[in-house]
Amino acid sequence: MEKQRNNLENIVEKQTSNWKDKARFRQKNKSWIKLSQSIALDVLIYIKENGIKQTELANLIGVEPQRINTILKGKENLTLETISRLQEALGLELIPANKSKQTVQLVLSIGKKTTNTFNKIDHSLFKTDKSITKHYYA
Amino acid sequence: MKIDTIFNIENKSLYSVKYFNYDKNEFERIFDNWITDLNFLYDFFTKNKKDLQSGFYGDITIKNAIKRTIEEAEKLEETLLYAAEKGEIDFFECLQTIFKPLHNDKYKVSELLQTKAYGNRHKSWLRIYAIRINANTYIITGGAIKLTPYMNCLHLKQELTKIELVRRYLSDNNVFEQEDFEFLEIRN
Numbered sequence: 001m002e003k004q005r006n007n008l009e010n011i012v013e014k015q016t017s018n019w020k021d022k023a024r025f026r027q028k029n030k031s032w033i034k035l036s037q038s039i040a041l042d043v044l045i046y047i048k049e050n051g052i053k054q055t056e057l058a059n060l061i062g063v064e065p066q067r068i069n070t071i072l073k074g075k076e077n078l079t080l081e082t083i084s085r086l087q088e089a090l091g092l093e094l095i096p097a098n099k100s101k102q103t104v105q106l107v108l109s110i111g112k113k114t115t116n117t118f119n120k121i122d123h124s125l126f127k128t129d130k131s132i133t134k135h136y137y138a
Numbered sequence: 139m140k141i142d143t144i145f146n147i148e149n150k151s152l153y154s155v156k157y158f159n160y161d162k163n164e165f166e167r168i169f170d171n172w173i174t175d176l177n178f179l180y181d182f183f184t185k186n187k188k189d190l191q192s193g194f195y196g197d198i199t200i201k202n203a204i205k206r207t208i209e210e211a212e213k214l215e216e217t218l219l220y221a222a223e224k225g226e227i228d229f230f231e232c233l234q235t236i237f238k239p240l241h242n243d244k245y246k247v248s249e250l251l252q253t254k255a256y257g258n259r260h261k262s263w264l265r266i267y268a269i270r271i272n273a274n275t276y277i278i279t280g281g282a283i284k285l286t287p288y289m290n291c292l293h294l295k296q297e298l299t300k301i302e303l304v305r306r307y308l309s310d311n312n313v314f315e316q317e318d319f320e321f322l323e324i325r326n
Contacts, residue, residue: 004271005150008313011155013143019166020148023215026173037176037208044176045201048184074176 039083039094044072046090048117060089139300140305148222151233151279155304168281172211172264179204182283189285195261207283210257210264217268217299218255222274234273240301252301267301269308279304 026033047057054072059064062085070076071086087094142156145163154165162170171178183190183200190203198206237253238320253276258262264285269277280300282293289298 004313005275007270007311008144008153008275008277008308009150011144011311011313013145013156015145017145017147017154019169022166022170023219026212040176041201041204043190044180072176073174074173079181110188 032077033075035095036076036078039078039086040072040074040076042085042092042094043090046092052090057089062084139296139303141303147278148219151274151276152218152222155277155279155300157300163278164280165278168266168278169211169215171205172281172283173215176204176265179207186285186291187284189291192285195263195285207264210262214255214257214264214266233276234270237268237270237276240267252305265297265299269301269304271308271313277304277308 043057046052047054054068055065058068062083063082071078071082083094086092140158142158143163145154145156145165146152147154147163147165152165154163156163160167180200183203185199190198190200195203217236218233220234236255238255240252240254253268253270255266256262257267263283263285264281266278266281268278270276280297282297284294285296289295
């Protein structure tokens with residue numbers, strides 16, 4: 001068995017693989033990489049299903065085509081500006097706002113009809129959810 | 139398909155073949171595809187949509203299939219590396235506990251056994267193929283996403299070709315001299 005291991009070592013590449021560095025990087029940066037992947041996946045599926053070429057998307061958001069390729073690999077530390085441009089170009093919500101949770105809290109607060117509860121409500125919601133506003137003032 | 143070289147991935151326990159066709163060794167190439175290459179995954183599941191949505195995996199979209207693959211691949215990579223590292227000191231956590239015979243009717247563990255490993259999840263479609271040198275020395279020959287019960291798709295047949303190619307290469311280089319060998323596959 002030792003002879004076999006030695007014979008194996010004779011044919012193994014002396015240069016080591018760098019996978020460990022990649023795996024460690026992924027592990028260390030897991031949270032933002034997951035987010036980047038999620039965004040990249042939504043963009044990729046959208047452009048594939050709508051027949052949008054990567055070069056077209058690059059033109060829409062004002063970057064080089066190679067950059068789109070990098071973004072779509074899902075390991076890019078995207079800036080807010082890039083995410084915003086992608087959202088505007090494609091009409092997608094790539095980072096979902098916590099609107100649904102806030103809307104439920106607002107409805108419950110209105111139901112209680114307490115001033116204190118009202119004061120805790122995020123008033124910016126009135127700008128985005130007009131149906132709730134109408135209900136309250138009715 | 140021709141073998142370029144073999145890389146030591148971990149601890150002289152886990153090795154990986156590099157073919158001339160590809161710019162990375164199989165271990166890196168497979169996990170890069172499964173964990174970071176969304177284009178690869180999208181194209182694969184689109185091309186094999188019929189098999190994916192045959193009912194065996196339930197009602198699953200391409201998007202969810204991609205997410206599932208990434209999640210399982212990360213865990214499988216971690217498991218393989220842990221076993222490769224630990225197996226040198228703990229037989230019960232070595233690579234032999236992860237790799238199973240490639241052909242389900244084979245049960246004898248022997249040298250140059252062709253093996254397979256699966257992803258962690260029940261009904262995992264991830265497969266890593268390797269040749270066993272001993273209880274904690276395996277050479278990865280390739281890997282695939284297996285959506286069908288049999289290995290009759292082109293990409294799976296290619297894995298069988300690769301594993302046989304590596305077996306002959308090892309035999310030719312006297313890594314193992316015996317004529318008999320068996321094939322193994324990794325399953326989680």
